[in-house]
Structures are given as structure tokens and as C-alpha cells.
Amino acid sequence: MHIAINASADLPIYRQIMRQIEEAILGGRLNPGDRLKSHRELSEELVVAPLTVKKSYDELEALGYIETQRGRGTFVCAEPPGRSKSDKRRRVEDAARAMLAQAESAGMGIEEVVEILRQVNAGQK
Amino acid sequence: MNPVLEFSNVTRSYKRGVPVLDGISFAMQPGEVLGLIGRNGTGKTTLIRIAMGMLYPQSGSVRVFGLSPTDEPIAVKKRIGYVAEDQTLPSGSTIAELAAFHKYLFPKWDHTLEHALLERFALDPNKKVGKLSKGQAREVALLCAVCHRPELLILDEPAGGLDPAARREFLETSIQLLNREGTAILFSSHHMGDVERIGGRVVLLDEGKIRLDRDVASVGEDICVAVFPVGNEVQAKLEGIPGCLRARAVFGMWHLVMEGNPDEATTCITSAIGPREVQCVRMPLEELFIEMVGGGRA
Numbered sequence: 396m397h398i399a400i401n402a403s404a405d406l407p408i409y410r411q412i413m414r415q416i417e418e419a420i421l422g423g424r425l426n427p428g429d430r431l432k433s434h435r436e437l438s439e440e441l442v443v444a445p446l447t448v449k450k451s452y453d454e455l456e457a458l459g460y461i462e463t464q465r466g467r468g469t470f471v472c473a474e475p476p477g478r479s480k481s482d483k484r485r486r487v488e489d490a491a492r493a494m495l496a497q498a499e500s501a502g503m504g505i506e507e508v509v510e511i512l513r514q515v516n517a518g519q520k
Numbered sequence: 521m522n523p524v525l526e527f528s529n530v531t532r533s534y535k536r537g538v539p540v541l542d543g544i545s546f547a548m549q550p551g552e553v554l555g556l557i558g559r560n561g562t563g564k565t566t567l568i569r570i571a572m573g574m575l576y577p578q579s580g581s582v583r584v585f586g587l588s589p590t591d592e593p594i595a596v597k598k599r600i601g602y603v604a605e606d607q608t609l610p611s612g613s614t615i616a617e618l619a620a621f622h623k624y625l626f627p628k629w630d631h632t633l634e635h636a637l638l639e640r641f642a643l644d645p646n647k648k649v650g651k652l653s654k655g656q657a658r659e660v661a662l663l664c665a666v667c668h669r670p671e672l673l674i675l676d677e678p679a680g681g682l683d684p685a686a687r688r689e690f691l692e693t694s695i696q697l698l699n700r701e702g703t704a705i706l707f708s709s710h711h712m713g714d715v716e717r718i719g720g721r722v723v724l725l726d727e728g729k730i731r732l733d734r735d736v737a738s739v740g741e742d743i744c745v746a747v748f749p750v751g752n753e754v755q756a757k758l759e760g761i762p763g764c765l766r767a768r769a770v771f772g773m774w775h776l777v778m779e780g781n782p783d784e785a786t787t788c789i790t791s792a793i794g795p796r797e798v799q800c801v802r803m804p805l806e807e808l809f810i811e812m813v814g815g816g817r818a
Contacts, residue, residue, distance in 0.1 A: 400717070405804050407740035408716055435699045442691050444553055445699055446720045450737060 396424055400441050408443055412451040420460055421477050421486075431461060431469040522586055523547035524672045524704045525571055529580035531728075532566055540566050542728030543580070548704055550671065555719030555736070556708040559813050562725045564708040565605055568676050571706070572602055584672065598626070601670035601703075605677045607661040611650030615643055615660055619667070626668035634667045640693065655686035662690065666697055673697065675707040679714055687711065691718055712806035716740075722805070726813045732765070736805070744785050745811050746776040746800040753793060761792040768816040777811045 398415045400408055419425040431437075434452065438445040452469060455461045460475045476482070498508045526547040533539040540563040548554050556564050569575040570582050573589030573596065582589060589596045609618060615638070623629040638645060641659040649660065658678065666673060673694070679687040695718055697703045709715055715722055716736055724732035732739070743765070750769050758767035763779035778785035782800035789798055803811065 405740065405802050407737040409737050410741075438699060439692070439695055442688060442695055443717045444695065444720050446553075447737065 398437075398441060400443060409447045409450040409454070412437075412441070412443075412448065413454055416451070416455060417458075417460060417477075420471055420475050425471050427471050427473045427475065429471045431471070433468060521549055523583075524550050524552075524585060525706065526583045527567070527571075527580070528582075530567070530570060530577040530582060531579045532563070532570065532575065532577055539728045541570075541577075541725075544725075544728075544730060545580075546723060546730065546733055548672075548706060550704055551698070551702045553698060553705045553718055553720045554707075555715035555722045556706065556725065557710070557712070557715060557722060557809060558708075558725035562813075563728060564725060565676055567725070568674055568706070568708065571674060572600070573597075598628075598668070599671045601665035601668070601673040603658070603661045603665045603675050603678060605680060605708075607658070609649045609657060609660060609664075612648065614646050614648055615652075616645035618649060618660065618664060619645070622664045622667065628668050630667050630669055633669070634663065637663045637667070637693070641689070655682050658682060658686070658690065662693060666693075666703075669701055670703060673703050673705045673707075675705065677708050677710070679709055679711050687714065694718060712804070712809055716805050724809070724812060731812055739805055739808060740802060742779065742781070743808060744778055744780070744782045744800050744802045745808070746778050746782075746785050746789055746798050747773050748789070748796045748798045750774055751796075758793070761788055763788050766812050768811075768814070770817045775811055777808065 396415075396419050398412055400411055404411065406414070416425065416431070425431075431452070432440065434445050434448045438448045441448070452461065452463070456463060456469075458476065459472055461469055462472050463469045477486075495505070495508065498504075527544050530541055530544045531539055532541045544563075544567060556567070558564055566575065570577050571584060571589065573584075573593050576590060584596045585599055587596050613621075619634055637659075641656065641663070643656060643659065643663075649657065652660065662675075662678070675694075678690055678694075682690065691714060694705055694707075698705060698718075705718070707719075719736045722732065722734065722736045722739060723730055734742075750772050753774070755767050755769070758764060758774060758776060761776070761778075763785065765777040765779065767774060767776045769775070776785075776789065778788065778800070780788070782802065786798045786800045790796060
């Protein structure tokens with residue numbers, strides 16, 4: 396997977412790395428058992444300090460996304476958080492809430508939002 | 521672990537009564553990367569020269585690997601690599617001749633590393649140093665500074681005058697050294713993006729003192745800037761608010777650099793000066809630098 400670092404963003408670099416790995420796991424681009432690059436490999440690839448990569452991995456490990464197996468490397472956990480059916484549903488619900496809030500500020504009702512969803516969906520097929 | 525470099529209460533002035541460094545203390549651990557930042561003329565180069573034993577501190581002390589760099593220059597310089605801000609290399613000699621000269625000075629010279637770096641930088645060993653571009657000259661200076669595998673690498677504005685691609689290559693090399701050799705690196709820079717990339721720790725100098733010394737990730741998370749309209753407050757009072765690192769007025773607005781997250785900072789301000797409409801946000805290092813050391817604006 397590719398990680399993009401933006402040094403002038405207001406999110407510290409270790410958080411940018413964390414977020415992108417987290418999103419890759421939630422989005423299924425990284426799967427349970429997949430091996431992550433070593434601190435050293437990723438630090439040289441991204442041109443960031445190895446301690447910064449270590450910090451991201453440590454935090455992801457504390458959150459239960461990845462685990463380090465001594466001498467073997469770092470892997471995505473068998474059951475990382477946020478991948479159950481109810482977690483996925485919750486994320487879609489959050490997106491729906493954001494969409495409804497935007498529709499409300501634009502003076503649109505629920506019917507109009509449903510209509511937009513149908514049209515966009517038809518357009519994508 | 522013993523620090524590789526330690527400044528204790530170092531002072532230095534070039535003009536009587538005008539200290540360039542006014543009581544600087546910090547220590548660096550083995551393998552640590554420290555980015556030294558500050559406006560032009562705030563003593564970054566002076567501090568580096570003191571570490572190299574090229575200048576005496578007028579009071580206080582500096583220890584490199586526990587030794588005084590002025591009393592035991594050879595023992596110290598064997599284990600240190602240094603690229604000066606205005607490094608001048610002998611223009612008439614070739615890269616190979618220059619490398620041979622350094623090899624002669626440093627018995628621990630690593631030929632494999634030398635050749636790897638020549639290849640990485642695509643440098644022709646037979647080229648005369650005087651014919652090199654600015655970026656290539658810096659690369660040669662870096663090569664000469666690292667092939668004896670120093671435990672501490674000191675780079676005074678390594679990126680000065682380099683284009684973004686050359687800067688990135690320079691950073692890549694520094695990070696590889698850090699990874700492979702565990703070299704501690706002290707570097708001064710005006711490129712905040714570079715400091716964020718490779719600096720584990722950042723030290724901000726201003727008016728001879730250390731204004732900030734902390735982990736670079738924590739700078740982005742545990743410091744924020746609060747903005748509110750100027751009323752009848754005075755700067756000194758605002759700077760006395762707990763957690764306030766700096767206050768300055770910019771175009772009719774106070775800008776306060778505050779410890780903590782935006783909510784905490786807002787609470788600190790309103791409980792000190794009463795309810796105000798405070799906007800408080802986190803900022804990247806470049807903006808924080810300006811908030812910390814930039815001047816006020818009417």
C-alpha cells in the first residue's frame with residue numbers, strides 16, 4: 396500500500412501514517428495476517444525518522460489493529476476493530492447524518508435526498 | 521545512557537552585554553535526531569561551533585561523549601562528523617583526492633559506505649571539486665563527514681540553498697545513516713517540513729534562550745494558537761496566563777501560543793481575562809515558528 400506524507404499538514408506525521416494504515420485496514424486494502432513494512436523500510440521509503448514510524452505502529456498496536464511478532468515482523472490482527480457488520484453500518488450511518496445535515500442547510504427535504512441518492516447510484520452503473 | 525552531547529548553561533557573546541547564547545542547556549542521547557531552529561542570528565551556528573570546539577563558551581560547559589571538545593579535540597573529532605553551513609572544499613582537488621585525504625585522517629574509514637554514497641549521489645570521483653554544483657558539493661561534504669562512521673553527525677543548515685529534490689536526497693541519506701549506524705544527528709534548518717520529517721525532537725532558539733524543546737509530534741498536538749480581538753489587555757499580562765508561551769498583536773488581533781489542546785487553551789484564556797470570543801487551532805510547525813518568534817504587526 397502507498398502512504399502519502401504531507402509535512403505541512405496540521406496533523407503530525409505519525410498521525411498521518413496511523414490514519415492511512417487504519418483506513419487501509421477498514422477499507423479492506425490490508426487484511427488480517429498481512430505483513431506491514433518494518434520500521435526501517437517504511438522510514439526509508441517515506442523519508443521520515445524511524446522513531447516516527449515506531450510511534451505510529453505502537454499506537455496502532457495499542458488500538459488493536461496490528462501486532463508485532465518478535466523476530467517475524469508486524470502483521471494486521473486477526474480481528475482488527477471496526478470491521479464487523481455493525482461497525483460498517485455505523486460508518487454508513489455517520490455519512491448519512493453528515494449528508495442530511497448538509498441537505499438541511501441547503502433547504503432540501505428527505506425525499507429530495509433519496510432522489511439524489513437514486514440518481515447518483517443510477518449514474519454510477 | 522550517557523549523552524553524546526551536552527550543553528550546560530552555555531553563554532557566549534560577541535559584543536559585551538549582548539549575549540548571543542544566554543544560558544543554553546540540553547542533552548542529546550545516542551541515536552537521537554534533534555532539529556535546531558530559530559531566526560537568522562539567534563546563535564544556532566555559534567552553538568554548533570561551541571560543540572565542535574571551534575569556539576569557547578564564555579561560561580557554562582559543553583561535553584561531547586563526556587569530553588571537552590577544546591581539551592580533547594582529537595578524541596572528540598574522531599567520533600563526530602560535521603558539515604558547516606558554508607563548507608568550503610579545496611576546489612582544485614578531485615573528489616577521489618579529497619576522499620583519500622579524509623581516509624588518511626580517519627583510520628576507521630568505511631570504503632563500502634564511500635562507494636555506496638558516490639553511487640547514490642551519482643558523483644564522478646575524478647571530477648574536480650570546483651566544478652561541482654552546490655548540491656553536489658554538499659553531498660561530497662556529507663560523504664567526507666560520514667564515512668568514518670561518526671556517532672554524532674552535526675549538520676549546520678544542510679539544506680541551505682539546495683533544490684527540493686536535492687534536499688530530499690540529503691534527508692534520505694541522513695535517515696539511512698540513522699537506521700543503519702544509529703548515528704545521532706544535530707542539524708540546524710529553516711525548512712520546517714524537513715524538521716518534521718526527520719527531527720524526533722525540535723529545539724527553538726530565540727534571543728539567546730531555548731523557547732521550545734520537545735518532541736516534534738507533540739508540537740503539533742499539544743500546542744495551539746488562540747486568536748481574539750485586541751482589547752485593553754497588555755502583552756505581559758497575557759504572557760502570564762498559565763500555559764501561554766507567547767503573545768503578540770497582529771492587525772488588531774492577539775495571537776497567543778498556548779500549551780494544551782484548543783479547548784483547554786480557550787478555558788485558560790477565558791478564566792484569566794474573562795469571556796472572549798476565542799478561536800483556537802492547532803498549527804503546523806512552520807506557522808508555530810512564526811507565532812513564536814515573528815514580530816507583532818500594527
